[in-house]
Amino acid sequence: MAADARRPSGELWGPVDLPLLLRAGYRALTRRSGWRYAGRAEYEQATSWIKGQGGGIALRFVVGSLALLMVPLCIGVLFSAARPQTTGAMIVFALSASGSAVLGVWWLRLRHPRAVHAMAFVALADLCLLTGCLAQFGIAKVAGTTYLGMLAMLTAFLLGWRVLVVHCVFSLAAIAACSAAAVHVDGVPMGELYAILAPAATIDFALPMLVQFIVEFGRRGIGVVTVERNRDTLTGLFSRAGLQATLRGLVHRREHDTAVVAVLDLDSFKSYNDTYGHLAGDQYLADTASLLRSGLSSALIGRMGGDEFVIVALRLGRTEADVVIGDLRRLVGEGGPIAGSVGLVVRPRIQTSDLPAAIGEADRALYMAKADRSLRIVVRDLTVPDVVGPD
Numbered sequence: 001m002a003a004d005a006r007r008p009s010g011e012l013w014g015p016v017d018l019p020l021l022l023r024a025g026y027r028a029l030t031r032r033s034g035w036r037y038a039g040r041a042e043y044e045q046a047t048s049w050i051k052g053q054g055g056g057i058a059l060r061f062v063v064g065s066l067a068l069l070m071v072p073l074c075i076g077v078l079f080s081a082a083r084p085q086t087t088g089a090m091i092v093f094a095l096s097a098s099g100s101a102v103l104g105v106w107w108l109r110l111r112h113p114r115a116v117h118a119m120a121f122v123a124l125a126d127l128c129l130l131t132g133c134l135a136q137f138g139i140a141k142v143a144g145t146t147y148l149g150m151l152a153m154l155t156a157f158l159l160g161w162r163v164l165v166v167h168c169v170f171s172l173a174a175i176a177a178c179s180a181a182a183v184h185v186d187g188v189p190m191g192e193l194y195a196i197l198a199p200a201a202t203i204d205f206a207l208p209m210l211v212q213f214i215v216e217f218g219r220r221g222i223g224v225v226t227v228e229r230n231r232d233t234l235t236g237l238f239s240r241a242g243l244q245a246t247l248r249g250l251v252h253r254r255e256h257d258t259a260v261v262a263v264l265d266l267d268s269f270k271s272y273n274d275t276y277g278h279l280a281g282d283q284y285l286a287d288t289a290s291l292l293r294s295g296l297s298s299a300l301i302g303r304m305g306g307d308e309f310v311i312v313a314l315r316l317g318r319t320e321a322d323v324v325i326g327d328l329r330r331l332v333g334e335g336g337p338i339a340g341s342v343g344l345v346v347r348p349r350i351q352t353s354d355l356p357a358a359i360g361e362a363d364r365a366l367y368m369a370k371a372d373r374s375l376r377i378v379v380r381d382l383t384v385p386d387v388v389g390p391d
Contacts, residue, residue, distance in 0.1 A: 038163050042163075043115035043158050060107065063154065064104045066125070067128075071100060092135040093132055139182060142200055146200050153211065155167050160216075161216060168204065230246070234286060237301050244352055247355060255316065257316060258318060258320065258348065260321050261310070261311070261359060261362050262344040267340050295331045296327050311328070318383065342377040343369055
């Protein structure tokens with residue numbers, strides 16, 4: 001507070017340590033692991049936000065439309081003074097427009113595009129744009145490069161700053177190449193070219209970099225909010241909302257025909273809390289979460305509140321489902337590390353909308369397990385009619 005009091009009233013952020021900022025920037029630019037996995041985490045994060053709001057199809061349509069938009073724009077060029085002047089240039093221009101159309105259709109046909117698809121889309125779109133620009137005549141060569149700015153905005157949001165840096169460097173090289181071709185091949189005076197050269201450099205390089213600065217801060221802020229919403233702060237497991245959001249994406253990415261949904265309730269947790277205190281009770285819950293994470297492979301685990309946990313596992317066939325049941329039996333069975341009861345339902349392929357009903361079925365099995373402590377686990381197999389019993 002004292003430091004803030006000494007700060008001039010108009011100064012909001014305080015002094016900037018420029019050497020420290022430059023060193024941090026240098027470390028980020030030279031970190032090999034960051035470049036090796038560039039764009040992947042950013043893509044997963046950005047698309048998960050959008051898909052969580054039901055916008056997955058809209059996103060796919062918007063990205064595909066960027067490529068398809070080049071087709072009518074190219075047709076318009078053919079009726080202007082910028083149209084290719086030779087047969088060879090016309091062929092290259094047509095191939096560029098056709099490539100953009102194919103790229104757009106390819107993206108739209110992808111059911112679940114990943115980061116590698118997004119990076120391939122940007123790279124191929126860049127090449128289509130560059131070849132199309134070089135095929136045009138006069139200052140239109142440079143003017144056409146401004147469309148690289150649209151791809152830059154897409155890259156900034158979906159793939160992060162490292163991929164954007166590569167794209168922007170390519171954009172500057174494309175502007176330089178088109179400028180040289182316009183001057184030395186088409187005879188455009190350099191003075192006349194400057195009127196379009198400066199806006200192109202601003203739109204393709206300076207503006208995306210400034211936008212990326214804001215996007216990165218927004219990405220971090222949204223990431224914090226998303227974690228707080230989707231994770232239980234005590235155990236680090238999924239919250240109910242986080243479990244549903246993660247399952248929504250997982251059911252489309254992972255092939256499965258059988259789902260295991262289980263509800264675990266700890267034995268005598270209230271008595272433990274009353275005897276040892278709430279801090280010990282919190283540690284007990286955190287330890288249980290750790291045991292579940294280490295004991296269950298490739299399963300979604302959430303804490304629904306209090307001492308109740310939910311497990312969702314997507315598997316291929318009953319044999320794989322039985323492995324999950326066996327893992328739970330080792331955790332809560334006689335002599336297991338978790339003192340609790342489990343109600344479990346095995347059902348055919350699951351959708352996110354099926355989760356509440358599946359949890360309800362598992363809850364009913366849990367009541368049976370708690371009524372007879374010797375059971376520990378009660379399984380309801382919905383893949384076979386009227387099969388309910390202990391595991």
